[in-house]
Amino acid sequence: MNTVTYVFGIIAALIALAVVIESLRRHHLRERHAVWWLLAGLAALVVSVFPDTLGWAAALVGVTVPTNLVFFLSIAVLVLVSIQHSGELTELEAETRTLAETVALQDLRIKELEKAVADALQPRRNP
Template sequence: MSTFQYLLGICVAVVTFVIVIEMLRRRRLRERHAAWWLVAGALAIVVSVFPQLLDTAAGALGFDVPINLVFFVSLFVLFLVALQHSSELTELEAHNRAIVERLMVLELKLEHQLNEESQ
């Protein structure tokens, strides 16, 4: 690995980590959504600073090519993010359904009261 590639890897990992922290600070990203991105950013920084760790981990886990471990871990993190978002979407849909049902009951009660008053 050339010095340029080494420094580029470190810079990209640090910039990614800083962007996530800045989005948290500006409240553009919630903590529970940022957790996986912070983990991924921290792992990227560690692997960028100590690339031999990637070789060691890849060998220990049975990956012939270390970059395959990076792709596997990246896909796994993205899977966890998608799973978290699906879970939250399910909760929001249930919450919205409950709100709509309560609104319909209130509208029916109001309509019933208006009909009684007009008679």
């Protein structure tokens, strides 16, 4: 590995970590969403600082080409993030449905009360 590639890998990993940390700091990203991205950024930093660890990890799990291990792990992280977001989306849909039903019931009650008040304020006619 030449020096330019080595330095580029370290800088890219540090930028990725900095973006995640800054997003956390500015509250653009919540902690539970940032876990996978922090783990991926730290793994990228370790591999960029110690490039032999990728070859060691690939040999450990039986992957012939270390780059394939990187692709597999990247896809695995993206799948886990997708599953996490799907679960949260399901929860939000249920909460939205409950809120919409509550608002509809309150709207009906308000209309009924307004009608009752309007009927009570109208002068009564004697037959």
